[in-house]
Amino acid sequence: MIQLKSMLNVIDNSGAAVAECVKVLKMHRAAKTGDRIIVVVQKQRNFGPESGPGGSVSVSAANKVRRGDIRHAVVVRTAKKLQRPDGSVVKFDDNACVLINKGGDPIGTRLNGIVGKELREKKWSKILSLAPMHL
Amino acid sequence: MSLSAPCIRPLAILKQAFRQCRAERQQLRSQRQYATAAETYPSLAPRFPPPSAGFRPSQAIKQNRTETGLTKIPVVPPPRSTRKACPDPIAQITTTQLKTLDPTGARTRLFSPTNPERAQVGDILLVRLKNSEPFSGLLLNIRQRHSSIDTAILLRNQLTRVGVEMWFKVFSPDVEGIEVVQRAAKRARRANLYYMRQPRHDIGSVEGVVKQYMRRTGGPMGGRDGRGAGRARGKKGGKGKR
Numbered sequence: 066m067i068q069l070k071s072m073l074n075v076i077d078n079s080g081a082a083v084a085e086c087v088k089v090l091k092m093h094r095a096a097k098t099g100d101r102i103i104v105v106v107q108k109q110r111n112f113g114p115e116s117g118p119g120g121s122v123s124v125s126a127a128n129k130v131r132r133g134d135i136r137h138a139v140v141v142r143t144a145k146k147l148q149r150p151d152g153s154v155v156k157f158d159d160n161a162c163v164l165i166n167k168g169g170d171p172i173g174t175r176l177n178g179i180v181g182k183e184l185r186e187k188k189w190s191k192i193l194s195l196a197p198m199h200l
Numbered sequence: 201m202s203l204s205a206p207c208i209r210p211l212a213i214l215k216q217a218f219r220q221c222r223a224e225r226q227q228l229r230s231q232r233q234y235a236t237a238a239e240t241y242p243s244l245a246p247r248f249p250p251p252s253a254g255f256r257p258s259q260a261i262k263q264n265r266t267e268t269g270l271t272k273i274p275v276v277p278p279p280r281s282t283r284k285a286c287p288d289p290i291a292q293i294t295t296t297q298l299k300t301l302d303p304t305g306a307r308t309r310l311f312s313p314t315n316p317e318r319a320q321v322g323d324i325l326l327v328r329l330k331n332s333e334p335f336s337g338l339l340l341n342i343r344q345r346h347s348s349i350d351t352a353i354l355l356r357n358q359l360t361r362v363g364v365e366m367w368f369k370v371f372s373p374d375v376e377g378i379e380v381v382q383r384a385a386k387r388a389r390r391a392n393l394y395y396m397r398q399p400r401h402d403i404g405s406v407e408g409v410v411k412q413y414m415r416r417t418g419g420p421m422g423g424r425d426g427r428g429a430g431r432a433r434g435k436k437g438g439k440g441k442r
Binding site for chain 2 (some may be wrong): 142146151152153154155156157158159161177178179182197198200
């Protein structure tokens with residue numbers, strides 16, 4: 066349930082850590098997994114030595130976005146329960162998104178975190194292929 | 201009758217004469233009364249013989265009704281009551297559904313409250329799915345709405361350090377099997393273990409426990425058909441395929 070002012074974790078290596086939703090595109094309801102939104106980067110990720118697996122990415126990738134940037138993004142996880150057609154329901158502990166450019170390609174080159182399977186139906190196969198796991 | 205004797209007597213004795221007269225009149229009156237009682241006027245005579253003893257008008261009316269030969273109105277019998285034919289349709293549907301979805305009855309047993317070996321909240325379960333990868337997690341809640349066919353379980357796990365919760369319908373045809381990986385050490389004192397979401401209670405990923413279980417039951421997909429798992433866990437008293 067992503068709407069105006071919702072804060073999301075950014076799970077790619079574009080350089081953003083937290084983003085705020087400013088617009089849900091093409092719908093009059095809150096965004097769910099697989100929906101496209103516009104976000105403002107609120108917090109940058111610092112790729113220092115303490116960041117673990119994220120530390121190995123190139124410095125150029127870390128500088129792709131800066132704090133205050135307005136970017137398009139795709140919601141990949143929601144804390145709101147989401148029911149599947151088979152009756153099962155999935156719920157994550159946080160809201161997360163992946164930054165994309167206007168063409169729909171992800172800005173980052175790798176994702177660190179699980180993403181929802183709904184991305185397949187919404188034709189976000191590039192994000193799915195980058196994700197380490199999908200559920 | 202006695203008129204002749206007093207008439208001969210002298211009229212001087214008036215007192216006597218009056219007395220006589222009175223007596224006569226009384227006699228006459230009484231005679232006249234008898235006469236009127238015996239008389240029958242044709243207009244007052246009952247036309248029909250009096251009713252016999254034990255006569256009941258209501259009965260008589262009923263008898264007359266049938267006897268007069270009124271046209272019989274056809275009466276359609278009421279339709280058969282479905283409520284009588286099938287007093288509890290929901291229960292019937294549930295049993296038929298359970299027969300098709302759970303022919304062995306293993307899954308019903310796994311979640312039946314009478315079974316001491318049932319799955320309880322706090323256990324770690326592994327759900328094998330037909331169309332996707334198996335999902336394992338801590339059992340937080342068992343929900344049954346309306347009937348037992350709706351039984352659903354809530355599993356919680358951490359995947360890539362993100363908490364994930366999933367509801368599964370126990371009798372869904374998409375669910376191939378449900379296995380108890382690890383039983384709770386102690387019986388939970390709550391029906392829903394929602395407090396396990398809090399960071400201070402969260403048990404984190406159950407991947408290690410499930411991996412150990414897989415190794416014990418043989419192979420990464422050890423209990424795919426459920427038989428290997430059943431043998432390995434035989435001494436625990438559990439059944440392989442649930």
